[in-house]
Amino acid sequence: MPQMPKDSQESPSSPQARRRRAPAMDRGERRRSILDAALAEFAAHGFAGARLEDVARRAGVAKGTLYLYFSDKEALFRGLVEENLSPVIVDAGGMVALFPGTTRELLDLLIELLAQRVLEAPAQALVRLMIAEGPRFPELAAYYHREVVVRGLALIRAIVARGIARGEIDSDIPAQFPQLVIAPAIVAVVWNSMFGTFDPLDVRRFLAAHRDLILRGLGWRET
Amino acid sequence: MPQMPKDSQESPSSPQARRRRAPAMDRGERRRSILDAALAEFAAHGFAGARLEDVARRAGVAKGTLYLYFSDKEALFRGLVEENLSPVIVDAGGMVALFPGTTRELLDLLIELLAQRVLEAPAQALVRLMIAEGPRFPELAAYYHREVVVRGLALIRAIVARGIARGEIDSDIPAQFPQLVIAPAIVAVVWNSMFGTFDPLDVRRFLAAHRDLILRGLGWRET
Amino acid sequence: MPQMPKDSQESPSSPQARRRRAPAMDRGERRRSILDAALAEFAAHGFAGARLEDVARRAGVAKGTLYLYFSDKEALFRGLVEENLSPVIVDAGGMVALFPGTTRELLDLLIELLAQRVLEAPAQALVRLMIAEGPRFPELAAYYHREVVVRGLALIRAIVARGIARGEIDSDIPAQFPQLVIAPAIVAVVWNSMFGTFDPLDVRRFLAAHRDLILRGLGWRET
Amino acid sequence: MPQMPKDSQESPSSPQARRRRAPAMDRGERRRSILDAALAEFAAHGFAGARLEDVARRAGVAKGTLYLYFSDKEALFRGLVEENLSPVIVDAGGMVALFPGTTRELLDLLIELLAQRVLEAPAQALVRLMIAEGPRFPELAAYYHREVVVRGLALIRAIVARGIARGEIDSDIPAQFPQLVIAPAIVAVVWNSMFGTFDPLDVRRFLAAHRDLILRGLGWRET
């Protein structure tokens, strides 16, 4: 129906079959509520285990409506990743660029950002979902790598370079392997998703210990 | 086929495998070949996505045969973890107990063990599978926690205590959070399973860098 | 199909059923057609032997559609009993309550009801199915006992009491064992289901003979 | 291996694979134990629901051994019916031919025979099995009709004729429909198999009431 030029609001109260759902949301709002529902269901049951009927019910729409917003289950999963992970990196980038204090203080700030925005639900679930399902969605993994991982690692390199420039640290190991800096955060997500119920890991204390360990490992000295 | 005159034992080992029995493996061998096939299929498609028919075909047995060795799909998954991951921890424990050299040399040895037996072997896929599917198999996660994780962390604590006793290191951070020591290995598995095809991580160099970083962070000095 | 110019409602009932939806029955109609198909298949192959695919095909729906109406195979069987047997008892009850004539005439009426609604109808197969499968469906057997058998026997007791009150009969044996009155009807069902093809039993004559036999046994006299 | 003329008992203690099962039963004994096991399993789970593996285990033989005695599951069921039901009729026939007392006493005797040999397990189960599965085994039903039912009904006719000849009864209804005489026994089997657990029917009292009812219905008078 590529053309629909005229009079689109003609007689809105015509006596035709009148059981359309609440048009009380605009397209963007509804898309968001579907994505939120999908995140909850995918997080709870994995990609394969999540049922689109449950996503629809949770979003308050009919099953068929999902297909008006996403072409299939995979597209829904893609939409999820694309809309939830990028913003954190952007914010962190801004933070690093403007921060005036020591590297230690900067790390504390980022730990807090990470803890609040990623290591707690629902984003935590998304990270775990990417780990779990990534290998079966190579294009999505590439997207994630490009948009989130590479940028995040660049940010770590920037922090290290900044610290070296300020004379606070002296090692360039994390410049080669910035993953070493973020690894405990990843592990914390994995740990709590698997063992959180019976052996929870205190993420903030865990990351603080990591900060202390690597700062010393990086040759930290107060300037 | 009422007539069957002569030569009934002509070439009994002719290769005319005509939809007949698998060629008489002993029970252990067949169990292994099923587990190997299952690992490959689970790794490729995840637990839910793997089809038992494909596992059977890959193992060279009929579908029903799987059920002579494993009571259901979940038991097959469980068998995988039990037979592939637990032994590594046991071996590593023996290694630590007997090792005579420095902590740095011990870590190198364990990195090599990890690299060979887990990070480069099919077992890598298994670690990722545990991460991916663990939350939906709480009992299996508990088993893995008990048999692999707790023991692995105890081993790390033993290494740290040994290093402190030898006067080689002085920090007790990893005694509180031994996960910090193993975290990069976990991340290496995740990384390579997701991005390995287009941005592979050199596991040995990565873990060596980690070793250097944390040894310094732990106050390393040659004795 | 990007173009769809005009005449979109030309002959909407054309017979070009092209692997498409079943033609819009209302819910009750479709439920009935599924039940009818299920009765036929269960009767022909027993509960375990009947294939839901055949039920679906016979009902003219897809296999999955069955599950929109019945939660599983057992529920389908239950639906069959509930909708086919219970109503007969209710109707018979109404008949007895209002009937003005002699006991003999009343029995003739009930024989006719039984013959028409149970012994000659598809419901006959259902009675045999209940006998055949009852022991393996204890809850269904209990339901059948409660809703059909107990009520049916109460009805027999009522008829006997009525006959005694009218001075037509004098025995209270069927008040103790009302099953004796209905037994030949059960046997007729069993007989015809097993031997009907080569040695059919004339149900009406059989039940009439039974009526004569027990009326005399009960001390029948015209008043 | 159609030919194997000579020396079949050469070296019975040869060191060949020696794990044959106990030859402690002759062929007939083993056949019986398989039939007994089959009756128990078929009675408990029906024809379709019974598992040959369970039959074999209960009979104390291997699964494959069943096929040395019965060509398939159906043949096993046939064997069951053929070997268990006929003897009762034969015995009852002898009893009627020789009995010197009144018809009432004869009926009492047959009730007792029926109660002991048919209305109690395991033969009861077999009657119910025939009812349940008969329609799916037309040939078996025909066999049963010919060997058991026709003979049983002939016996009833003989009893009635004997009673009339003795001047004890005067009705020929059961000569036309001898099923009326046996119907309550059939119903008792059905009743107890379905409702026996929560509403058992006292078979002997039930059949005695039937005896009284029909004797009067047949015009009984002491001679």
Add this chain to the structure above:
DNA sequence: TATGAATGAGCGTTCATTCAT
């Protein structure tokens, strides 16, 4: 003769996707 591991056709059930309304 007896065994029991192996087979694979078969079935109940699920759920992503479609489409008439």
Add this chain to the structure above:
DNA sequence: AATGAATGAACGCTCATTCAT
């Protein structure tokens, strides 16, 4: 645009039957 009943391919699991030993 929205609905949700209908679809049917797909899959885990069972079990009667076979056959190498």
